[in-house]
Amino acid sequence: GAGVSQTPSNKVTEKGKYVELRCDPISGHTALYWYRQSLGQGPEFLIYFQGTGAADDSGLPNDRFFAVRPEGSVSTLKIQRTERGDSAVYLCASSLDAGPNTGELFFGEGSRLTVL
Amino acid sequence: AQRVTQPEKLLSVFKGAPVELKCNYSYSGSPELFWYVQYSRQRLQLLLRHISRESIKGFTADLNKGETSFHLKKPFAQEEDSAMYYCALSGRYDYKLSFGAGTTVTVRA
Numbered sequence: 517g518a519g520v521s522q523t524p525s526n527k528v529t530e531k532g533k534y535v536e537l538r539c540d541p542i543s544g545h546t547a548l549y550w551y552r553q554s555l556g557q558g559p560e561f562l563i564y565f566q567g568t569g570a571a572d573d574s575g576l577p578n579d580r581f582f583a584v585r586p587e588g589s590v591s592t593l594k595i596q597r598t599e600r601g602d603s604a605v606y607l608c609a610s611s612l613d614a615g616p617n618t619g620e621l622f623f624g625e626g627s628r629l630t631v632l
Numbered sequence: 633a634q635r636v637t638q639p640e641k642l643l644s645v646f647k648g649a650p651v652e653l654k655c656n657y658s659y660s661g662s663p664e665l666f667w668y669v670q671y672s673r674q675r676l677q678l679l680l681r682h683i684s685r686e687s688i689k690g691f692t693a694d695l696n697k698g699e700t701s702f703h704l705k706k707p708f709a710q711e712e713d714s715a716m717y718y719c720a721l722s723g724r725y726d727y728k729l730s731f732g733a734g735t736t737v738t739v740r741a
């Protein structure tokens with residue numbers, strides 16, 4: 517399809533394990549965002565890419581979280597030494613241009629991470 | 633710091649009745665306000681933005697800078713309006729959104 521694709525849709529892991537979440541944005545969209553949504557909360561900004569570079573990673577909670585977008589398209593969010601508090605839905609979004617004011621954000625269906 | 637507050641977690645109305653979802657914000661600069669909606673088993677999507685000043689699916693929202701509010705209104709609710717609604721804020725030259733906690737709307741027949 518033409519929408520933002522995220523895999524896996526569900527991931528269950530054990531505390532301390534390493535996890536990768538993948539986002540495939542809409543073709544041609546230069547801006548890519550990661551958000552995290554905890555139960556009962558709205559999405560919370562994590563990181564924003566413009567092209568290949570992370571323009572703003574101020575939302576990453578700590579150094580266990582890292583994201584890459586090596587070719588300016590697909591992005592991977594990486595979480596090391598997972599903790600139970602990392603359990604959430606991780607949302608990816610893309611837009612044609614930078615920022616919600618210049619272009620609509622299109623969200624994926626999210627990756628639900630459960631850390632046991 | 634920017635913050636978005638949606639005071640109602642749940643809102644239940646009858647079909648045909650008016651519905652209003654409250655949103656208050658705090659932001660030091662010139663904010664851009666949005667409403668996003670998530671229908672059951674669908675992904676989060678933009679409903680409307682205040683700069684467009686348009687009505688989408690019968691919904692309107694007015695930015696009140698004096699009261700720092702951006703309430704979403706519809707005069708006659710329909711069953712298909714049942715969804716989770718999020719108010720969101722961005723700086724005019726910013727690229728990240730700050731979301732409220734959301735309001736679940738149920739429209740009963």
